[in-house]
Amino acid sequence: TQLLEQSPQFLSIQEGENLTVYCNSSSVFSSLQWYRQEPGEGPVLLVTVVTGGEVKKLKRLTFQFGDARKDSSLHITAAQPGDTGLYLCAGFPVGGSNYKLTFGKGTLLTVNP
């Protein structure tokens, strides 16, 4: 059973469209992180959200942490081909180890020109 469920698994859109991807769990997390991974490379951290209800913006990317700290979303405005990649959420569940980062399986986003 996957502790962090990400949806959708695959998403293919046209340049300029908006999109939202989700990261859900039945467990509470002390914080959640979002990574982007491009082919042939390792994941790169985009943002960390810590407080329930927190919203963080990174240019065209908006990240939200659920009030109960069990879920998070990533919204991309006016997607560009450079946004193509695997988006992974990850976190430390409350009550678990502070050192074992748990990842979701990711959303593979393709932005077509």
Add this chain to the structure above:
Amino acid sequence: DSGVTQTPKHLITATGQRVTLRCSPRSGDLSVYWYQQSLDQGLQFLIQYYNGEERAKGNILERFSAQQFPDLHSELNLSSLELGDSALYFCASSDDRENEQFFGPGTRLTVL
């Protein structure tokens, strides 16, 4: 470039063999993490070392072992390889605060 280096980039071997993957962390980082990424399981935490000592263990098989050396580089040893061990293996490092992990480019292991 994350500053984390991994060698080799690709490795092709046969079932039953043993391989060693190497990782050099970012300068100054004391923690090293190993992950396995496969299509069906996603990115799975294997093990963490901090300044030469094992700190946390995940779903690491008994056939796998790791160590961190005094110069802080780390090696992941995989033995009695099976077809299902074919995957991407990532190393990551972090500093004392451990808030952010920096991932290397990975080693793609293919077991034939």
